[in-house]
Structures are given as structure tokens and as C-alpha cells.
Amino acid sequence: ARRVEERTAELRRAQEGLLRGARLSVLGQLTAPVAHELRNPLSAIRNSVYALKELVAAKGIALDRPLGRIERSIARCDRIVGDLLDYARSRQLQCVPTVLDQWLGEVLDDQKLPEGIGLTHSFAAAGVVVSMDPERLRRVMVNLVENAVQAMVEAESPRRELEVSTRRLAEEIEIAVSDSGPGIAADVLPKIFEPL
Numbered sequence: 001a002r003r004v005e006e007r008t009a010e011l012r013r014a015q016e017g018l019l020r021g022a023r024l025s026v027l028g029q030l031t032a033p034v035a036h037e038l039r040n041p042l043s044a045i046r047n048s049v050y051a052l053k054e055l056v057a058a059k060g061i062a063l064d065r066p067l068g069r070i071e072r073s074i075a076r077c078d079r080i081v082g083d084l085l086d087y088a089r090s091r092q093l094q095c096v097p098t099v100l101d102q103w104l105g106e107v108l109d110d111q112k113l114p115e116g117i118g119l120t121h122s123f124a125a126a127g128v129v130v131s132m133d134p135e136r137l138r139r140v141m142v143n144l145v146e147n148a149v150q151a152m153v154e155a156e157s158p159r160r161e162l163e164v165s166t167r168r169l170a171e172e173i174e175i176a177v178s179d180s181g182p183g184i185a186a187d188v189l190p191k192i193f194e195p196l
Contacts (some may be wrong), residue, residue: 019178024139034082043082046074058066072112076146093133100173101166105143108164117149122165125173144177151181 049070056063101123113119145162152160159180167174184192 002085026149031084035085038081042074042077051159060163062180064089068076079139079142087137095131095133097129098132100128100132103134104141104164104166106174107138108145111142111145113145113149113162114153117152117162119145119162119164122163125166125168128166128168128173130173141175141177148177148179148181152179155182157181175192 006119039060050065053067055171056067104123105121108119108121111119141164145164151157152162157180161180163176163178165176165178
């Protein structure tokens with residue numbers, strides 16, 4: 001009976017893997033046309049916001065904050081479309097030797113965080129050069145920071161702290177991102193490595 005249960009569990013896992021593979025294959029096939037269809041309206045929205053900015057500036061109306069929010073949202077949607085296309089293309093990594101702590105500091109300095117969110121660095125890999133794809137790892141870091149900020153804001157965390165650290169581990173380098181948010185929900189945790 002135990003062997004039957006083990007075999008049944010193995011078959012279930014294999015079936016789930018096949019279904020996940022089929023879903024990802026369909027996603028890959030749909031990505032390019034959907035991305036193209038999304039980029040057209042995004043361009044129209046971007047152009048309209050530009051025209052609005054010109055108009056309100058000429059009339060002396062202060063709409064910088066809401067228009068800035070729209071521009072950031074457009075940029076975020078554009079990044080998501082780009083990520084979809086990258087996923088569908090499965091392009092090769094473009095690895096180059098990079099001084100990790102210095103690079104990571106520059107990436108984090110570029111992040112615009114909402115008021116009330118503190119960001120601290122704790123780098124312990126000074127001078128370490130790693131072979132990596134800087135653009136793809138930049139996307140990973142930006143996504144992690146944005147997700148952490150979003151989780152803290154949505155959960156209305158009383159303490160809003162984000163920490164990014166590095167450290168050497170024998171032949172490896174670790175980058176850790178931690179925040180004071182609520183954490184990942186138990187039902188979502190098994191899916192964190194699935195695209196989108």
C-alpha cells in the first residue's frame with residue numbers, strides 16, 4: 001500500500017510538471033502578439049501624458065505628482081511587457097566581470113522609494129568581481145525592491161525598512177533582500193519561481 005501511495009504521488013508530481021510545462025509553452029506562444037498589442041496603447045498613453053504636461057505647464061497648473069505617477073506606471077507596464085518578451089525569447093545571458101558591491105550600490109541608488117521607506121545597505125563583498133549579466137540581475141533586484149515596497153505599503157506595516165546585503169560564502173556570493181513586510185503568503189510561496 002505504501003509503494004502504491006509513493007507511485008501515485010510521483011505520478012501526480014509528474015502530471016503537475018507536464019501541465020506547468022504546457023501552460024508555460026502556451027504563455028510563450030501568446031507573449032509576442034499580446035506584448036505588441038499592449039505596447040501600442042502604452043505609446044498612446046505616454047504621448048498623451050506628454051501633451052498634458054506641456055498644456056498644464058503652459059497654464060501654470062500643478063499636476064506634477066499625478067502625471068509623474070502615470071509616467072511611472074507606464075514605465076512599469078513597459079518593463080512587464082519587456083520581461084514577457086524576454087521570457088518568450090529565452091535569450092542567452094550576457095555575462096561580464098562586475099565588481100558586485102559597487103554595481104549593487106549603483107542599482108539601489110537609482111531606486112526611487114516612496115516617502116517613509118528606509119533602505120539600508122550591508123555590503124560585505126568589497127572588491128569581489130563576479131561574472132554576471134548586469135541587465136538581467138538589475139531587473140531581478142529592481143523587482144525584489146519593488147515587491148518589498150509594495151508589500152509593506154499594502155500591508156500598512158508600521159515599520160517600513162528594506163535591507164540589501166552581500167556576503168561571501170566559500171566559493172559563492174550571496175545577495176539578500178529583506179524587508180519588514182508581512183512575508184509571502186503560504187499559498188503563493190510554492191509558485192514564486194513561476195513566470196509572472
